[in-house]
Amino acid sequence: MSGALLAALLASTVGQTGGVARLLVVTGLAGEPQYVERFGKFGKTVVEAAKQRWGLGEAQVTWLAETAATEAPVRGRATRDAVLAALARLANETGPDDVVVVVMAGHGSEQGTEPRLNLPGPDLTGTDLAMALGAFEKQLVVVINTASASGGFVKALAGPRRIVVTATKSGFERNATMFGDFFARALASDEADTDKNGRVSVAEAYQFARGEVARAYQGGNRLQTEHAQLDDNGDGVGTAELGATGDGTVARLVSFSLKAEETSTDPKVAALLVERRRLETAIAALRGRKAAMDSTAYERELERLLIQLAETNQAIRAGQTKP
Amino acid sequence: MSARFRVGPVVTLAVLALAGMTCAGDAVQDPAAERASLTRQLDRGDAEAVERALSGRTPDGLVGYLLGEAAALRGRLTRADSLFARAAGANSPVQALASARQAELEAARGNREAAVTLAERVARRLEAAAANTAADWLALGIAYQILGSVQPAQFKDALVAYDRAVAADSSLVEGHLRLGALFLDKYNAPDARAAFTEALRRDPGNARAELGLALVAQFEGRPETASLLAQAARSGPGLARTHAALGRLDLDAEAFDSAAVRASRAIALDSADLGGWAVRAAVELVRGDSAAFRATEAQVRSRHRAPAGFYADLAEALGRQRQYANAAALARVGVAADPDDPAALTALGTNELRQGAIDSGRARLERAFGRDPYHVWNKNTLDLLDELAKYRTVTHGRFVFVAAPEEIEILTLYLGPLLERAYDSLAVRYRYRPPTPIRLEIYRRHADFSVRTVGLAGLGALGVSFGSVLAMDAPSARAVGDFNWASTAWHELVHAFTLGATDHKVPRWLSEGLSVLEERRARSGWGAGATTPFVAALAGGQLHPMTRINDGFVRPTRPHDVGFAYYQASLLCEFLETTYGFDGVLRLLDGYRRGLGTDEAVRGAFDAPIAAVGARFDAWLRARFATPLGKVGVLRDSTVAPGELMALLASGKRMIEGGRLDDAITTLERADGMFPDMADDDSPAWALAQLFRQRGNLPKALEYLARVTRHNESQYEANRLEAELRTATGDHRGALAALERAIFIHPYDPALHVAAAEAARQAGDPSVVVRERRAVLALAPADRAGAHYELAVALRDAGDRDAARREVLKALEQAPAYERAQTLLLELRRGDR
Incomplete structure (x- = not known):
């Protein structure tokens, strides 16, 4: 399936489902106290964000950690079998077009060409995960692996209806990563909502985390040892900087939010909502033509449309607050 | 490269046969021992001993060769040439070697064509021969080295030939010396050191080997250079090149009297060697004695047909004295004398780059590199210029900033206004205005800055001033807390004033001292401050007295010396200003501009001898640090007694x-x-x-x-x-x-700028809020729409509604649904507030 076709499909399906249906968080072996704390904080941040910002209920969130806690939010020990069982369960519990998000943190490695996430007992390999994800035939699956040496998961997991994000570009980037910390921050705040639509898309969270990683390394005057990548066109080749086309097309349409499309029973407001959508589409189209346009003409037209959009939005707000 | 010059496998190795010293009619008991003894004397520079020993012998063969070497050692090139010609007669064991030395003599006179013709002849003859002795391999190496001046790849063949000479006769010290010199000439210090060390192992006390090791140390910037040169001078007082090297060292240390004496000694020993002349000429130029310089120049011209190397040496020496324009002018004369001379081209290109003439400088260096592809400085600099081409240039008033695209905006946001302010205040204080625009290059990698400054990586400094061209590390080039980039820029700009006001004759101590003092005057906290090691050094009497304060910069011998020197010099400048007024400091600068030495300049400026001024300074210094002086400890011999x-x-x-x-x-x-x-x-x-x-x-x-x-x-x-x-x-x-x-x-943490914007807002300083919001944008934040919006708000609050409208449109272009930005757009359109 081509990226464009998939994007067109997802634009509607995700809109209908409204956002993420299930979340699985896996935090692997820490090894040292500092990583126990970091991975724990990561898991907690993501789970809290899912509940508070995406509107997921207790039953829709599963966190498997190195040590099984007797109390929530950790549901069980993050062994290979437990992870695979959790995925099998999610495949049964979700339906077509549901968005399933799998987020992983820990230490990774690569043996031969097989990427791994270090878990208690046998590691979780790229092959294991790919087989488990095979059960999600109709769902959209987002896999975010923030572990070191996670780059190989892109090739292992790439496919239709998949968004795969890894903290590193290959298995050779073995140092502990910072990407996960910033990705979690993106999910838990509005910082990454760069288009200010009230939703943080997978692409926005990815770009935010990637940029902050670079800034952190630069600030510390250190050589950057992790380079995140994203694949959503299914070709198994990750992209670092997302462009207007190629990888990122789908990731822009999937958001970590349950904010539904605004509707109104008031015919006047409903008409304004239609007008707003028309203006948003016109602005997007204008931006697409920017490179080919005279800059003065572009700016004039942009300002005209943006003023109309602002006025329309203002009218919508006024209509919604009427007694 | 022509294949006929290659050292091919057909040339067989032979054993050196320098025996045959015995000539008809001469009675020598042990010719090999005598030959070795005479060679050692030559290597120690004792030409007279050789001439005495061979006095009365028929100057054929080896005798003629050795006498030729003795004559060459004393700069009697015509006599040396005729002796070598005689030594190169038929059946001579040193026939090829003597011919090769004749070619070298031609090169020493600037007759490149003649030298190359002779060298080609030697090479052709030896390549055609069925067997070669060690002497022949030596001759072949010399010939190839000369041919290398027109075909650089031949230098490699010269190395092979010298290697084979050494293999043919491991006792042949000359082979190791030649190898060492060639390696050093091609900037390969480790191999040069190994070759000279081997020569010294075979002949302990060999002054040429000791000189070679000293020059390697000098090339590497090692502090032991002076002691190694002194050792070489003790072992071989008759070697002119050692005295010239010592003179260059004195010149760098701004000890001009001593440099002049060394130069005279070198010239007296060997007037054909241009090294001594270059030191003498540099001293004359630094002192502004143009009549003496013209006389020296005429002497050189009478000895060398195209003395490009002399001008290159001179340009390099003046470059080290920070006289870049004069250096470029002299290098230009060198290039005119020999348009293909890589040293002159390098000196010209380097000094043009230091004056901001990037395109022209680059062209010179490319031409030099074509002639000498082993020149690591040129290679580094050309690579750097490739990197520099990716940088962006931003003009701000009288300043042109060049920096990496990722950081030029954030840096110029502060540096532009800061340096404009600095220029205005310094122009009033120094009553001098440096030529503008002033170019500041800011390097993201310290190694690049280092190459820009000295041609090599590894320089410890943070910034450099070539006058109106400044260069420095970007804050991203170093770890957080390593340095203050704004005070560094200020410091370098002060150099533009002190260099310019003195026609680039200000000594290091005064230039650095004033730069640090001006940092302290600019802002509280800027500039070097007192440290416990400094006070301990003061307590231990380890600081240089005023009469030798420059030594801390140009002749550091201990790890702390340079750091102490900066701070001490700034204190001396502060003392001079507080005691004699800043007019006194200006008079001092003017004295240097007029070419006075430090003693006369100090006397002229403060109407007191330097010893008296220095004594007052010592007392002032002790009074200033009276509180900690007895408490901190005492530094002696690099050890602090706490x-x-x-x-x-x-x-x-x-x-x-x-x-x-x-x-x-x-x-x-x-x-x-x-x-x-x-x-x-x-x-x-x-x-x-x-x-x-x-x-x-x-x-x-x-x-x-x-x-x-x-x-x-x-x-x-x-x-x-x-x-x-x-x-x-x-x-x-x-x-x-x-x-x-x-x-x-x-400057790279957006949170810091957001906090500063908020603090400025609270403090009621809208223009600073705008600057800080611009800074956030310059750091390419993830939330660009938000950053544009915040800037728009700041601009509106500062009263610039048009700019605010442009910014809010940028925010909405990226995020059309951004409600707060929409509200602001409508507000600006209505003209609210």
């Missing part, structure tokens, strides 16, 4: 570790009273600030933090903490000042 202050600090640290915080505070406050200016990471003030903060005593914490940030320009954490505490106590203006200081240490 004083009471150190004991208290150690004790305070133990108390903190043991949780005895009250005792720690009492102890550290006692220590602080002994040296209130101490502000480094080990200072009592920094420890006390943290202790009081821990206890919630914010006023006391702030009192000590202010002490740290007032004396330490690069303490990032202290400034951040001070900003945090001042914000908490409602002192927004104080918080803003602390944040600005932190930004001048590390």
